Amino acid sequence: MAHSHSHSTPQGANDGNARRLLLAFLITAGFMVVEVIGGLISGSLALLADAGHMLTDAAALLFALMAVHFARRPPNSRHTFGWLRLTTLAAFVNAIALVLITVLIVWEAIMRFRHPQPVAGATMMVIAVAGMLANILSFWILHRGSEEKNLNVRAAALHVLGDLLGSVGAIVAAIVILTTGWTPIDPILSVLVSCLVLRSAWALLKESVNELLEGAPSSMDIAALKRGLRREIPEVRDVHHVHIWLVGEKPVMTLHVHVIPPHDHDGLLERIQHYLEHHYQIAHATIQMEYQPCSGPECHLNETQAEHAHHHHH
Template sequence: MAHSHSHTPASDSNSNSKRLLAAFVVTATFMVLEVIGGLISGSLALLADAGHMLTDAAALLFAFLAVYFARRPPNNQQTFGWLRLTTLAAFINAIALVLITVLIVYEAFVRFYHPQPIAGKTMMVIAVAGLFANILAFWILHRGSEEKNMNVRAAALHVLGDLLGSVGAIIAALVILWTGWTPVDPILSVLVSCLVLRSAWRLLKESVNELLEGAPKALDIAALKRNLSRSIPEVRDVHHVHIWLVGEKPVMTLHVQVIPPHDHDALLGRIHHFLEHEYHVEHATVQMEYQPCSGPDCHLYQSTPDAHHHHHH
């Protein structure tokens, strides 16, 4: 058995937490302004958007705390550290987004049948200001490694939903100012909700897969077994392969049946090198065996026959 490890640079999570905190400050500050504007103008749309921003601010704070906890070192109890906390935060975020969307759609139907008077000018001013606040928050979150971090992505999705909400509010305010037709407000809010729901659903699927110890979607285990036995002639069979994600880092264990090597460590090094360079698996535990797999569940893990083609010469 052997291990190989490496860790994400701290600077990455450091910039993530700084960006999340900055976006939180922008969102929370504007949310307060929006509540005041909504109360002055009597616009329910603005108050509803302020509610949306409240959940955003909570999501950003949550994501910030999760990134902060993820930096804490592993210990004897939490052997992987607190990396999974970020996945849990993304999962809760996604559920919150789905619930908010359902509430917005319900409210929109009520408003469609019972239109409310709306102060178009005030709504317009606040909606434009909201758009700028959201663009600023989105820009802060998008400068850097957000593709790698599910949490920063979850936070950016919240802000993007808000940004679309602001655009919708501006269009609605324009229509109300020009024509006085108030049902445009709920109609646009439903369209925006559909976009938010799509993103939330994707995020929910990703985080659930990670929480259920699922293999990364992009990784084909059958192909990995074939490629490993093709690339390293001494490898006869690969079985008991388990791969899962911890805070978006792949972790892997596998049993490898090999021809007894002259140099055990060199062969092990080649297997690790293959996993790291071909599949970006930096943390792998490899058990090398000289006998064929002989357990009741071996057939579940056997490589496909064509993986052995170079052993039959």
């Protein structure tokens, strides 16, 4: 089977990204296990909180990997969008798990303020430093790959960077315990690290719920899109029944356009498609062109403006 060369380059970049993501994922997930065991042995809550943070990381890396993998699997007649929604669903489940972890850690911290527990500072120190080095290594692996400007890889790299703060928190707690023996610093810092976890969980929850509810991308201003289309393409009189939603980060759009009957129907269609792709990066738009004005309750929303613009033209 002949294969065009132009197609193989992004695939190569994709494979490189997938390799980097997998490596970073294995490092992060491995160290997460080490931190959990270390936290239990040393009695340090800050280490457990940092392990929770590493879980947010490992999950981010896993979603990025899934997205790369599912983007490769071609859509079929049952799943016409392919499997990209799975990543959204996984992100949603992950966000809920993270919120639960945070609640557990904060609860445990409150218990420890009441009854301080001994913490093995030296063990804690060793594991916290090792965790930080693991983060730096993951970040370095991902950062080398981010020049391809893959959104998922960049997001994962930022996650790993945020995780450094968690490890630093655990190291600070270990230093304080080793020098002063004041153990309440451990639950205090564990609560701070949990706040970091909660922040990424919240962002993840908001994004995934918006996608699951077929929400428009947050940056999208539909009124501006309608105005822009009418302004840029003189044949367009009115735009209505606009729907836009996301499937695994890819925007999908349907709209009805009331146009002056053009000489070249396909040419006009192409101009509208080009406008959407050029200004809004929407590659997948389904456009219904109509020569009669829209009739129905939804149509009156832009009618006055359309009439106004229409009088201007003549």
